[in-house]
Amino acid sequence: MQTEAIFEDIAERIRLELEQAEHSIYIAVAWFTNRTLFNMLLKKSQQGITVQLMLSNDHINQQSHVDYDQLNNGNSAAHLIGDGNKDLMHNKFCVIDSDIVINGSYNWSYKAEKNHENILITKGDSVLAEQFIKQFKKIRNAYFDPQVSIPDLPLDKIIKRLEIIKNYVILEDIEDITRENTKLKVYAFQQDIADITQALQQHSFDTAITLIDQFIKDHHALVIYNDIDVSALKLEIRQLEHQLNAYDNEKIELDQLRSEFHHRHTNELGCYIKRLLNLRKISTKDNPEEYAEAVQDEEDYNEQIEIESEKTIYELDDDQRKELKNAYRQASQICHPDRVNEDMKDIAQEVFIQLNDAYRKNDVAEVQRILSELNQGMFKPRSETVSKSEQLKVIIQILKHKIEKVEQKIFAIKDSEDYQTISDITDWNAYFEDVKAQLIEEIDYLEANAG
Known part of the structure; x- marks a missing residue:
């Protein structure tokens, strides 16, 4: 998912x-x-x-x-x-x-x-x-x-019939399988059921059992939605949970883009910018106001370099970047703290923090490791564990509020001058080479006119 x-x-x-x-x-x-x-x-x-x-x-x-x-x-x-x-x-x-x-x-x-x-x-x-x-x-x-x-899909009856068919397959009762399969074909307008009936008709029983197990797993959640009002509320929560998770992912990816750009900017251009700021400071020593400003600029940039030097962000090629993004999105869908049941929220929060730390570092192996553990079924969606309509309505309002806040942050990032500058750069390698050449040219000029 x-x-x-x-x-x-x-x-x-x-x-x-x-x-x-x-x-x-x-x-x-x-x-x-x-x-x-x-x-x-x-x-x-x-x-x-x-x-x-x-x-x-x-x-x-x-x-x-x-x-x-x-x-x-x-x-x-x-x-x-x-x-x-x-x-x-x-x-x-x-x-x-x-x-x-x-x-x-x-x-x-x-x-x-x-x-x-x-x-x-x-x-x-x-x-x-x-x-x-x-x-x-x-x-x-x-x-x-x-x-x-x-006809509507009476999922509870269909699942029971599928379980009966599965037992007949295990018992190798071909006649009973054929009889039940005929009854099941009424719902073959649904593609999953059509695939099952076709496998049974062709006596591809291993395939049929696999398809039956998958159908029961995918549709079991619908069967437990008995109350119409509760069912509608759970569907809305399910949809809002997807939306909040996707918005969080989008914001994290935007932040990651900016962080990766600034980290590479510091690594590739930092020594030139430090030299340039130092030369600018020296050139303004006779002007106390400009000199104080140049000193502050140099101190601020040295602090930024120190912060960036402590970060670990791995460089990835396009395939690795795609692999990282897909694995992260799948993992975050499972362990997002606003999606899991209340009993597991604290644990989910810890896993979510670990996942985001690994993602910020571009650590593909660690993100995949976390996803592999999450796929073992540690967490259940909150919409499947809460059943009272009053509680569900409160959850819906909380989710809507969080979605609105994240959406505002996303648009603020996209409208920012910083993001607009980065997003307009089509080739980072060419950009950094051009900026480096400009810095060297200015450094040479200031050094030639120093003193």
Whole structure:
């Protein structure tokens, strides 16, 4: 399971995710005017992939240059809902292959590209994906007769039937397996179940048991959500936990970028800057005010060099950097203190600190070691351990407050002059060589005119 927050080039990232779709795409957004993304949906629909689009029936969409009717083909369709006035579409989510969830503040329009918008991309959380698909169908069916009569997934009954089938496989009762598999095929519209029924039909029993175990593991959390209100609250918490984790990751990665840049800046240019500051100090000795300022600049920079010299930040190539980021995101998703159950919060905090320290050092091996330990199942999500609606509502408010604070910090970093300067540098090696040449030139000039 992994969640990523995207703040830049959002439309292109969505296009790349859509391009990977193999089975189905469900989209619910207020406005959809981006023709590039719509053309990708048409392409996927023509490949036989189910594409279901739902958007607001208002003047923005009505006057766009997108012909939504082009999508009404086979299992694909575009649904404009509401009256364009008070009855509006407020959802913003996309589910790809019942595995990838894209949601956030971003509407799929050209105007949204100019705003401070963002999306979350969550992969591997089938519980979240199935709940969003269920929400999509609920909204669609409230306005339109269902195109296809698709039964709901009674997960508790399905899991029990799968457990029975698993026992029949162990007992090698082919006749009983065939009978139960026939009953299971009613729900083969769900891809995971289709894979299981196909494996059973082909007598690929080892594969079938593996798929059954995975299905039960992925969907067990849904079965315990009995109360409708509690179920909705738990889903919201699950979504907010993903969002907070992704925002924290984004902030840490921005801080890491700045830290790594300044560390390399000091290591490669520090000796030249020290010499330059010393020469500037000497050149201002006849001006008490300028001299005092130059002395202070030299002392401040020497302190900065001392701090940087105590840091350990390993240099990584592109593959190692990608490996580090992926491992960190997976690990932080598991041990984030605001996601685990209360009994394990203190331990999670300690692990989270260790993980962040390793990440700041670019220590790939240590981050992978922590991830390996976390994958043993030490922590459980808080949304699976709290069941009272009052407690859940309090948790939701706390998470929303923390998300708002982290989001403000992210935008403050992105708007800062320091970050803007660093992000504009496309080649760090060339940048440091250019700055070094400028420093040497100024040093030579001051030395030539010293005294």
